[in-house]
Amino acid sequence: MKKAVIIFLYLVCASNIMRAQQIPANDNCSNARQINALNYCSFGGEFTNAGATESFIGNGRDVWFKFTAVAFEISINVIGNTLQLPRIGMMTDCGGTGLVGSTIVDGNTTIFTKGGLTPGQVYYFWVSGTNNNTGTFELCAKNYTPPAQPGQDFSSASLLCSTASFPVINITGAGANNREAAGTCMASPTGESNTAWYKWTAANNGTLVFTITPTNFDDIDWALYDLGPEGNTQVPSGQNVIRCAAGHGIDNSSCPNELLYTKTGLDFNAQDLTETGGCGQRQNGVVKFVDMKQGHVYALIIDNFTKGNNGFTLAFTDQLGKAGTAEFVGPKAPITMVRDKPCTIDQNYTFTTNATNYTSLKWFFGEGANVASSDNLNPPAISYSIPGQKTVVLQAISDRGCSVTSSMTFLVGLKPALPVISGLKPRYCIGESITLSTPSQAGATYSWTGPAAFTSDQPDITVSANNASKADKYSLTITINECTSDPASVIIPPIGQTPTASFTNTGINLCTPQQAYRFTSQSANFQSLRWNFGDGASVPVGSSGQNYNVTYSTSGTKAITLEAIGNNGCVSTLTQQIEVSIRPDIPSIAGNKPDFCLKDTIRLSTQIQAGVTYKWTGPNNFSSAQREVEIPVSSTLVAGTYNLILTRGSCSTSSASINIPPIFKNPVAVFRADPSAPVKLAYPITVRFYNESTDADRYLWNFGDSTTSIEVNPVHTYRKKGNFDVTLTAFKSNVCNASVVQGTFMISEAGAIFIPNTFTPNNDAVNDKFVVNMNNIRTYRIKIFNRYGILMYSSQNMVESWNGTFNNEQVPVGIYYYLVDAIDFDANVIKKSGYVTILR
Numbered sequence: 153m154k155k156a157v158i159i160f161l162y163l164v165c166a167s168n169i170m171r172a173q174q175i176p177a178n179d180n181c182s183n184a185r186q187i188n189a190l191n192y193c194s195f196g197g198e199f200t201n202a203g204a205t206e207s208f209i210g211n212g213r214d215v216w217f218k219f220t221a222v223a224f225e226i227s228i229n230v231i232g233n234t235l236q237l238p239r240i241g242m243m244t245d246c247g248g249t250g251l252v253g254s255t256i257v258d259g260n261t262t263i264f265t266k267g268g269l270t271p272g273q274v275y276y277f278w279v280s281g282t283n284n285n286t287g288t289f290e291l292c293a294k295n296y297t298p299p300a301q302p303g304q305d306f307s308s309a310s311l312l313c314s315t316a317s318f319p320v321i322n323i324t325g326a327g328a329n330n331r332e333a334a335g336t337c338m339a340s341p342t343g344e345s346n347t348a349w350y351k352w353t354a355a356n357n358g359t360l361v362f363t364i365t366p367t368n369f370d371d372i373d374w375a376l377y378d379l380g381p382e383g384n385t386q387v388p389s390g391q392n393v394i395r396c397a398a399g400h401g402i403d404n405s406s407c408p409n410e411l412l413y414t415k416t417g418l419d420f421n422a423q424d425l426t427e428t429g430g431c432g433q434r435q436n437g438v439v440k441f442v443d444m445k446q447g448h449v450y451a452l453i454i455d456n457f458t459k460g461n462n463g464f465t466l467a468f469t470d471q472l473g474k475a476g477t478a479e480f481v482g483p484k485a486p487i488t489m490v491r492d493k494p495c496t497i498d499q500n501y502t503f504t505t506n507a508t509n510y511t512s513l514k515w516f517f518g519e520g521a522n523v524a525s526s527d528n529l530n531p532p533a534i535s536y537s538i539p540g541q542k543t544v545v546l547q548a549i550s551d552r553g554c555s556v557t558s559s560m561t562f563l564v565g566l567k568p569a570l571p572v573i574s575g576l577k578p579r580y581c582i583g584e585s586i587t588l589s590t591p592s593q594a595g596a597t598y599s600w601t602g603p604a605a606f607t608s609d610q611p612d613i614t615v616s617a618n619n620a621s622k623a624d625k626y627s628l629t630i631t632i633n634e635c636t637s638d639p640a641s642v643i644i645p646p647i648g649q650t651p652t653a654s655f656t657n658t659g660i661n662l663c664t665p666q667q668a669y670r671f672t673s674q675s676a677n678f679q680s681l682r683w684n685f686g687d688g689a690s691v692p693v694g695s696s697g698q699n700y701n702v703t704y705s706t707s708g709t710k711a712i713t714l715e716a717i718g719n720n721g722c723v724s725t726l727t728q729q730i731e732v733s734i735r736p737d738i739p740s741i742a743g744n745k746p747d748f749c750l751k752d753t754i755r756l757s758t759q760i761q762a763g764v765t766y767k768w769t770g771p772n773n774f775s776s777a778q779r780e781v782e783i784p785v786s787s788t789l790v791a792g793t794y795n796l797i798l799t800r801g802s803c804s805t806s807s808a809s810i811n812i813p814p815i816f817k818n819p820v821a822v823f824r825a826d827p828s829a830p831v832k833l834a835y836p837i838t839v840r841f842y843n844e845s846t847d848a849d850r851y852l853w854n855f856g857d858s859t860t861s862i863e864v865n866p867v868h869t870y871r872k873k874g875n876f877d878v879t880l881t882a883f884k885s886n887v888c889n890a891s892v893v894q895g896t897f898m899i900s901e902a903g904a905i906f907i908p909n910t911f912t913p914n915n916d917a918v919n920d921k922f923v924v925n926m927n928n929i930r931t932y933r934i935k936i937f938n939r940y941g942i943l944m945y946s947s948q949n950m951v952e953s954w955n956g957t958f959n960n961e962q963v964p965v966g967i968y969y970y971l972v973d974a975i976d977f978d979a980n981v982i983k984k985s986g987y988v989t990i991l992r
Contacts, residue, residue: 226265272517297316303327371457373455418470668701672698672699687706750815819888825894924972
């Protein structure tokens with residue numbers, strides 16, 4: 153009946169949304185929540201339709217309830233808590249047969265009323281929210297036999313025949329005479345507003361209380377009259393009014409010290425006889441109860457002073473729910489039932505009554521009855537085609553039109569089949585559990601009994617077999633619809649003593665090829681032992697059943713299991729693990745070289761052995777579990793002794809070690825030359841080199857012209873032209889080295905000075921720079937000016953040449969002036985000046 157629900161949508165919600173959106177248990181009509189509608193009210197916000205699905209298109213997210221009718225009319229009130237604008241619908245079954253009722257909406261309260269119910273029949277109703285709203289709500293339901301609709305005047309007052317409570321859906325208008333309450337506390341210059349009149353005759357001398365509860369937050373006023381003995385009654389007036397309440401409990405803005413209330417009526421806990429309007433009365437809405445006189449006629453006027461179209465509930469109890477002893481003249485119809493052959497397929501029920509003050513009777517026998525209803529005083533025997541809860545209702549009607557109902561609810565069932573008990577074992581031991589179960593059945597109750605006063609009402613039981621007294625017979629009966637099965641029984645055999653399995657193991661010559669293990673049993677309360685020593689075990693001939701010396705042909709983890717078998721077959725098992733292994737060979741350690749420099753890497757390794765773990769330790773908190781290790785030489789602290797231990801199982805070698813000598817500092821290669829490079833020279837030319845290296849003990853010079861030297865401070869003569877870079881490599885103990893390159897020596901033939909008068913700095917790789925050609929110059933300086941005398945370029949390095957820029961910007965095409973000052977190797981002063989033209 154429900155539309156398909158896409159389950160995975162719920163899986164992506166956050167956990168707090170998931171809690172709010174769990175599908176209610178009564179989401180479907182088939183799982184409707186059963187309520188006793190005779191007089192039902194939940195607590196505020198007890199129910200919710202959050203997470204519910206839609207049963208029929210247009211219903212919204214609905215939740216379902218059901219009740220068995222015991223009277224002819226029902227009033228269902230839904231007061232929204234977080235649910236906004238509740239909706240109510242009613243059905244005769246879950247197949248979609250709807251019933252039309254009357255609905256009144258006032259604020260966030262919805263009232264649904266339906267008459268013409270068949271007593272004994274089950275009805276279903278749903279609650280949802282307008283516009284698919286969801287939220288929490290309070291639910292009240294009242295199933296009643298309504299009195300005649302009350303009139304607005306005393307002349308059309310409704311006659312009450314019993315003290316059964318009932319709701320009134322709405323009252324509008326004050327009738328033809330809106331001043332009938334004159335002379336009472338209700339008297340008003342404008343008269344009554346929205347009135348209902350009731351009257352009854354006292355059937356005994358008894359106490360009368362009642363509570364009037366408005367449907368909404370309305371101001372209810374009322375007055376009660378004693379009209380005298382029946383047959384000599386008076387008209388209601390100020391002379392025969394005996395109680396009256398006209399307080400305005402719904403608003404105390406004008407009387408801030410007064411109580412707020414809505415309920416009003418007669419109460420056992422009140423002392424005042426009347427409550428008028430106004431302040432300073434300490435009104436609470438209730439006045440003292442009345443001692444009714446048998447045979448007197450009483451009249452009650454109720455006025456909704458606030459507004460029309462609203463109703464109320466009239467209950468003949470005080471506000472604590474205590475009823476008085478007063479009874480009203482009217483029919484009485486008690487029901488008596490006799491069962492015949494209960495719980496059998498031939499069962500039937502006979503119903504009788506000692507009804508009084510009636511002119512007609514009508515029986516209603518409920519769902520599945522072979523006779524739906526009967527007008528007979530003594531109806532025929534009734535049988536039912538389906539089991540379950542049944543409600544029989546008897547309606548009695550008096551000659552004055554009073555109608556009362558009485559009801560009886562009972563269960564109809566068949567004797568359940570003999571229960572099936574599962575879980576019985578052939579043996580039990582001390583410390584185990586006895587677990588027995590029977591399949592769950594809908595509506596069933598369970599009754600287990602057993603030894604040691606054991607009882608349980610669950611379908612599955614677990615009993616600790618902690619002593620021998622738990623053995624014996626366990627019996628189970630099942631009751632469904634007040635019909636109980638024959639007992640089913642199982643016998644728990646005697647509970648055996650549980651032995652204790654325990655043993656120790658002692659290693660002999662461990663980690664050697666001659667190793668062995670001695671296993672000694674310390675078990676108790678056993679009759680026999682059963683050992684399992686694991687893979688590769690060898691047990692010498694002649695070992696006893698409790699003590700064994702065991703050797704192993706293979707290494708590894710061995711699981712040793714001992715089973716102690718007691719009387720009655722009870723077994724205790726203990727398992728221990730041992731590690732059988734041969735000590736590895738003492739490792740040898742190999743290093744990648746004997747000495748190390750800073751920034752080197754120490755590499756240490758050992759030979760492979762099967763099934764071992766490695767433990768390296770060394771200087772500077774070094775540790776490793778690898779067979780081969782690498783230690784970066786980042787400081788001198790890595791020098792020292794490195795130790796290695798191999799372990800196989802629980803067997804370890806002694807420590808092997810290797811010593812890393814102190815770490816050499818890396819040499820620093822530094823030199824200078826005279827003349828110093830870069831420099832332009834004419835061959836042959838002799839250059840003297842000065843070694844300024846540190847932390848070195850050997851040197852190798854490469855002069856760039858295919859000649860070398862191992863002298864500390866060599867002197868070298870260049871005899872051919874070319875550009876030569878000089879490299880010095882410094883060594884330390886043939887382990888560490890460092891190199892440095894200086895240059896360049898630009899050697900050419902001896903010649904005249906050449907200074908160009910034009911160059912073209914246009915990046916075409918031809919004549920892009922202003923190059924001054926001179927050689928064998930010890931000191932050199934050049935300056936270049938523009939025609940305004942501004943310095944454009946200067947340098948003391950002959951290798952550098954002007955590229956025609958100033959401040960990284962190209963200078964304009966034009967004529968520039970240069971000055972050259974130089975001193976050669978023979979101390980001759982050379983001065984040159986002139987003009988150079990830049991073209992592009």
